[in-house]
Each structure stands twice: as C-alpha cells, then as structure tokens.
Amino acid sequence: MKEEYDVIVVGGGIAGAAAAVAASKKGAKTLLLEKTCYVGGLATGGLINIFLPLCDGNGHQVTFGITEEMLRRSMKYGPGKVPPDWKEKKNAAEEERLRCVFSPAAMILALEEFLLENKVEIRYDTLVTSIRKDECIIRSVTVENSDGRSEIAGRAFVDASGSAVLAKMAGEDVSFGKNVLSYWALEYEGSRQYGRDRMVPEINMLTGGTAERTFCGVNAKDVTDYLLETRTMIRRFYREQAAAGTDRFHRWPLFIASMPQFRKIAAMKGRCGISDGMNNRTFADSIGLVSDWRKSGPVWEIPFGTLEAVRTDNLFAAGRCISSTGDAWEITRCIPCSGLTGEAAGYAAALFREDRRESLVGSVQHAMTENGNILHWEEALRR
Ligand SMILES: Cc1cc2nc3c(=O)[nH]c(=O)nc-3n(C[C@H](O)[C@H](O)[C@H](O)COP(=O)(O)OP(=O)(O)OC[C@H]3O[C@@H](n4cnc5c(N)ncnc54)[C@H](O)[C@@H]3O)c2cc1C
Incomplete structure (x- = not known):
C-alpha cells in the first residue's frame, strides 16, 4: 500500500528542518525526505557554520520562533556563544550581534534531536526524483533509496531543497544563479x-x-x-x-564540505517577489522579519507570497529557494531567513485545505505570532 502523510518536506537543511518541526507542531503527520545522511544541508555538510544575526545591530531582536530555538540548540553539543551584551550595542559589527559560530557536527546532533522530539519522521538517503500532479495539486512524490523506487502521497508539500527541485517538477517558473x-x-x-x-x-x-x-x-x-x-x-x-x-x-x-558551496542554484518565482530597496517596508501578508547581516539598521518583512507557488496550490517554498532577487536575496539566502521561511512554510503546509486556500495567510500569520514571531518591523523596533 502507498504511504501517506499530511505534510512532506523535501530537503533537510535549515529551512526543511524548521518546516518539518512547524508542521508537526500543528499536528500534521510529517515526513522529511533528505538525500544525504544528515540534516542541516549547507549549514552542516556544507560547513557554513555562522548563524548570522537575529537582531538589527541596534539592540532589537527581529527574528524569533523556531529560528531562535535552532540558534540556541546549535550550541548544545559544541562550543559557540552569543555575545552577552548584544542588546546594548548600537551600530554593532556582525560578530557583536545576536549570532553564533557553531560546530557543524554538533548542529547535526542538535537539529536531528529537535526533529525527533517533535515527532517528525526522517528518511535519509532518499532522493526525490519526480511528482504526480493533478491540475494544481501535487498528490505524491516518487523517491529512490535502498528500498528501490516508491511513491509517497501527501496533502501538502514544502520545497526546501535549496534548488527549487519540487517547484521545477511542478512546472513553476524558477530563476537561476551564477x-x-x-x-x-x-x-x-x-x-x-x-x-x-x-x-x-x-x-x-x-x-x-x-x-x-x-x-x-x-x-x-x-x-x-x-x-x-x-x-x-x-x-x-x-x-x-x-x-x-x-x-x-x-x-x-x-x-572538507560534503556538498558544493553554491550560493544560488535555483529559486521559485512565487506569487510575489522581494528585491532591492524593499527593506523597512510593510507587507500585509508578512510572516516575520530578518535583519541585514552586512550592516546595522535595515529590517526586512518577508511576504507570504514569496513562499507561495503560482500554479500549485499545495506547494510552499522555504529557505534559499523562495522568491527573492538582488539585494533582498543576499538576506533571504542565509540561515536566519531559511529558519523563518521554513517555519512559515511548515505551518502553511499543515494548515492547507484545498477548499479554503484564501484564508491560509491569516492562519499562518497567527501561527507565527503564537510562536513568538513579530510580523512588522515597526513593532520590533518599538520593543
Ligand atoms: C560560500 C557560502 C557562504 C555562506 N555564508 C553564510 C553565513 O556565514 N551565514 C549564513 O547564515 N548563511 C550563509 N550562507 C548561506 C546559507 O548557508 C544557506 O543558504 C542556507 O543554509 C540554506 O539553507 P536551505 O535549508 O535553504 O538549503 P540547503 O542547506 O541547501 O538544504 C537543502 C537540502 O535539500 C536536500 N535535497 C536537495 N535536493 C533533494 C532531493 N531531490 N531529494 C531529497 N533531498 C534533497 C539537500 O541535500 C540539502 O540537505 C552561505 C552560503 C555559501 C554557499
């Protein structure tokens, strides 16, 4: 008999791990499919071990929720520390902000534990090779692993592959990187x-x-x-x-890294995109905030539309394959935004209903704030 899940997350990097934890927290039977034998993706196997700042460099924390929990957990089995005085600093240098350097191996242990504690089913060594789609709904993914080839059905899907693998299979438009x-x-x-x-x-x-x-x-x-x-x-x-x-x-x-350290392979072109100059702009469908790791000050609201597929109702992008370009992409491609968009995509997938697609954004925003996230930049700066 064909296996069936509420939510299937493709890719176990930071975004996929956040998405799977979020979906499971909402009660969805969640499967995380990962082609390698570890979680963390670029952040662990790719040795990219700097958890960039969750604050704006002027003492205001802007990213919370599952992302902050991941940052704290990344130091559980290894060294690394958050600067204790990050809140007092103004115009702080990157290393004086709410961030840390972690051991990739310790991060694998901690992330995997986070997933298991939240009852996510992990399947390693499993490559997603194709999908079955009826009009605008993905019904299943086909995977290859040591059991051979099989089909796994799902109600909603998260593309956290880092390269828009699922979005491409679903016929979504994608942009490529250099x-x-x-x-x-x-x-x-x-x-x-x-x-x-x-x-x-x-x-x-x-x-x-x-x-x-x-x-x-x-x-x-x-x-x-x-x-x-x-x-x-x-x-x-x-x-x-x-x-x-x-x-x-x-x-x-x-x-040495066990995956190629490409910054951008492919990203989905979602219902909306963000680009240059859109920092400190208010979006009605914001799912949370990220800061600019390169300089103190700018804060970006991330619209839900950047995660939403155009031709596929039950597909949500997370991490470095969301819809963003130019200067915005320099921000969204990093670990904090991968955690944030992963959390939102996970809630979206868990809360998705074919007949109630329109009300989804409000439910996702509610889930984000319930877990401590702030949606609008002005509110974060008032705290
Ligand atoms: C050189 C370099 C330096 C960087 N520096 C920093 C930094 O200092 N700090 C920072 O915060 N960010 C940095 N980044 C960016 C950041 O590391 C990544 O963009 C971020 O970790 C991406 O997370 P992700 O979960 O979106 O994707 P990924 O980490 O790419 O995870 C995707 C996962 O999906 C899996 N997968 C892919 N296809 C399939 C498939 N078909 N079936 C099953 N599984 C699949 C992959 O194996 C992988 O585990 C840097 C990136 C690079 C390249």
Missing part, C-alpha cells in the same frame, strides 16, 4: 589565537575562492568541476604552507 568558486573548510591550526570566525582557538575556518569562473550548479558536470576545483585550491594552499615551513602536525585540513 556562483563564483568559493570554499569553506575546517582546519586544525595549533598556533593561532581565538578569532572572529573560530569556535575554539585551534579550529579555524579556511575560506577561499576566485571570481574568475562562474558555475550554475544545475548539472552534474558543473557540480563536479566546482568540487574538483575547490579541492585543487585547498591542496595548493597546503602545499604552499609546507613550502613556507609549516609542519603538517600543526596545520592540517580537518574536514
């Missing part, structure tokens, strides 16, 4: 002092790259070339270190 070559790798370096992007003095994030070539990340050859080139650069770095006299017992690569 990616410069960049790598983040963890290294042991016995000689250094505690620094800005460091969990403990000896473990350092080695970053590098080049803008000389761009990659799209949408075909296997391009992905492979990207991975091979980043690893060539890392080998070259350590050869140069050796030539300069660093001994390999004091400086060595500890871990």
